[in-house]
Amino acid sequence: MKTLLTFALALSLSTSTFAREGTSNVAASSFVKTEGKIVKLSLGEDLGKVRLTIKDVKGKTLYRSTIFVKSNVIVPFNLTDFPTGTFNIAVESMDKKDVLGKTNFEVETKEPKSEMVLPLMASGKIEDQNKVKLTVFGLEKPGLKVTIKDEFGKLLFKETINEENGFIKYYKFKDSSAKGKVMMLEDIKGRQKTIQL
Known part of the structure; x- marks a missing residue:
């Protein structure tokens, strides 16, 4: 009986994989890179319509926008007006048919290194x-x-x-x-x- 349940579970997992073949995953098609207080969000061309939200550590929404991704794109965010700290960037699919899910990135900004100035x-x-x-x-x-x-x-x-x-x-x-x-x-x-x- 236990073997049968395991087999049935394995069968249902493989069936769901076939059913979703051709769809994209938000987490797999996006990533972030932080340089000082500049955050660069990379989005894959397969994402279509997505909602972007940036919140601070207290959960306050700092930015929200819906964009249509038609090709691989890097979306830069300049957080120099905000204190150094941790921010949450949420990428959520608005295309319920072809793209699955929502992903969150926790990014930490840092003060940019000051350029060393040599004397004359x-x-x-x-x-x-x-x-x-x-x-x-x-x-x-x-x-x-x-x-x-x-x-x-x-x-x-x-x-x-x-x-x-x-x-x-x-x-x-x-x-x-x-x-x-x-x-x-x-x-x-x-x-x-x-x-x-």
Whole structure:
């Protein structure tokens, strides 16, 4: 009797498999990927009409929409306006004939890693009594502003140098010593450096 029940159960499972052949499954045709606070939901072309719902950890609905999926698509969600945490994304089939089910994804957002900003790398060296060697390197983009003032703050010289990566340039002061002069540098990214000679 027990063997018969097992056989009958196996038969009914295989019959239901044949009956649903050609249908799609929401869970098998969708997945998510999280990058910081950006969530990318991938939906397979076989899903047809689906309802998307995003809820926060307290169950509050943040987003709800019905979309028609005709080809493989990635639906991005920008959650930067919400606190870092756990969110639930529900994908539910609205096509009762060809697509089965509903699936839930629990995603956790994280603060994006801040880009490490290196300081502006430059040095100034007095080569002669009235001659200065400026060395700059590590520039990512051209457009370095160079301003030279005397010890009293009076502007002596100003220019923009359009060199990438780095350069060496000499400045000569005709009627005065290089000592005490101040060189102020600012690159296109806003990094600054002051060199006191």
